[in-house]
Amino acid sequence: MIYGWLLGLTLLEVGVVMAGWPRGAIVTLLMSTALAKALLIALYFMHLKFDRRAVWWLPGIPLLFGIIFVGALFPDVVWHLVQRM
Amino acid sequence: MDRATSAEVEVPLLDIPTGKFGMWVFLVSEIMFFTGLIGSYIVLRLGATSWPKPGEILNTPLLGLNTLVLLSSSLTMALALHAAQQDCQGALKRNLLLTAALGTSFLLIKGYDYVHMWHKGFTISSSLFGSCYYLLTGFHGLHVLSGVILLVYLWAAASRGVFSAAQYGRIEYSGLYWHFIDIVWVVLFAILCLV
Numbered sequence: 647m648i649y650g651w652l653l654g655l656t657l658l659e660v661g662v663v664m665a666g667w668p669r670g671a672i673v674t675l676l677m678s679t680a681l682a683k684a685l686l687i688a689l690y691f692m693h694l695k696f697d698r699r700a701v702w703w704l705p706g707i708p709l710l711f712g713i714i715f716v717g718a719l720f721p722d723v724v725w726h727l728v729q730r731m
Numbered sequence: 732m733d734r735a736t737s738a739e740v741e742v743p744l745l746d747i748p749t750g751k752f753g754m755w756v757f758l759v760s761e762i763m764f765f766t767g768l769i770g771s772y773i774v775l776r777l778g779a780t781s782w783p784k785p786g787e788i789l790n791t792p793l794l795g796l797n798t799l800v801l802l803s804s805s806l807t808m809a810l811a812l813h814a815a816q817q818d819c820q821g822a823l824k825r826n827l828l829l830t831a832a833l834g835t836s837f838l839l840i841k842g843y844d845y846v847h848m849w850h851k852g853f854t855i856s857s858s859l860f861g862s863c864y865y866l867l868t869g870f871h872g873l874h875v876l877s878g879v880i881l882l883v884y885l886w887a888a889a890s891r892g893v894f895s896a897a898q899y900g901r902i903e904y905s906g907l908y909w910h911f912i913d914i915v916w917v918v919l920f921a922i923l924c925l926v
Contacts, residue, residue: 649802649803649805649806652802652805653799653802656795656798656799656802657795659795659920659921659925660791660792660795660925663786663791663925664786664791664792672925672926673926676921676922676925676926677921679921680917680918680920680921680922683914683917684914684917684918687805687910687913687914687917688910688914690809691805691806691808691809691906691910691913692906692907692910692911697745697746697747698745698746698747700745701745701747701755704745704752704755704756704758704759705755705758705759705762707759708759708762708763708766709762709766711763711766712762712763712766712767712769712770715766715767715770716766716770716773716774719770719774720774720777722778723774723777723778726778727777727778
């Protein structure tokens with residue numbers, strides 16, 4: 647059943663891109679479906695759902711650091727975007 | 732659900748075998764590695780004055796097919812672990828071989844895609860997008876290749892009757908690695924090939 651969901655979400659992703667949806671809608675949908683697929687694989691195929699919650703910290707901490715490091719660069723990106731306007 | 736096999740010790744607080752903990756620690760380093768690459772791509776793309784539409788350069792249906800191939804390999808890997816836990820040697824060997832075959836198919840399709848793109852003039856040095864695309868997918872491809880080699884080793888071990896319902900740790904830990912590279916591709920496919 648999980649595999650069915652993964653297949654369906656992938657076909658949805660390709661479908662909306664090829665159908666030429668508005669860009670904002672595509673970006674939002676693709677980010678959501680990618681996150682959903684990643685979570686399904688992590689929870690059910692990697693068995694995180696059935697492990698102790700403490701195990702979730704193992705992938706969780708580096709992901710958090712990644713978001714922080716990328717986020718730390720965003721003011722610089724926004725500054726350059728504003729400069730170009 | 733996860734029990735240390737007869738020869739393994741469980742890590743305190745986490746209640747998982749030391750081998751599984753070791754694989755997770757390795758995956759932590761891999762998460763940092765790919766987060767660095769993907770984060771750099773996001774910052775470069777947001778900061779670029781212009782960026783081509785991936786759909787105009789890349790073969791989206793082919794890459795979608797490749798995604799389905801890799802997702803299917805995750806399923807067969809999960810089935811292989813289930814077979815090991817149930818002591819079904821035939822199903823274990825079959826699913827390990829299928830997973831390796833699907834992983835190889837992924838690499839062959841990727842290779843075809845690379846050659847096709849190269850002939851169209853989309854190379855690692857043709858543009859910033861080209862550099863990002865080949866770097867990200869290339870590193871991912873190397874990880875898939877390592878996974879395929881690991882799966883062939885596991886299949887050979889399974890053929891010798893190494894694994895049983897009481898001894899399947901290596902199958903589980905390798906499965907974690909394989910599902911991780913599947914997750915990486917799911918993210919790459921969305922942010923690199925579709926958006």
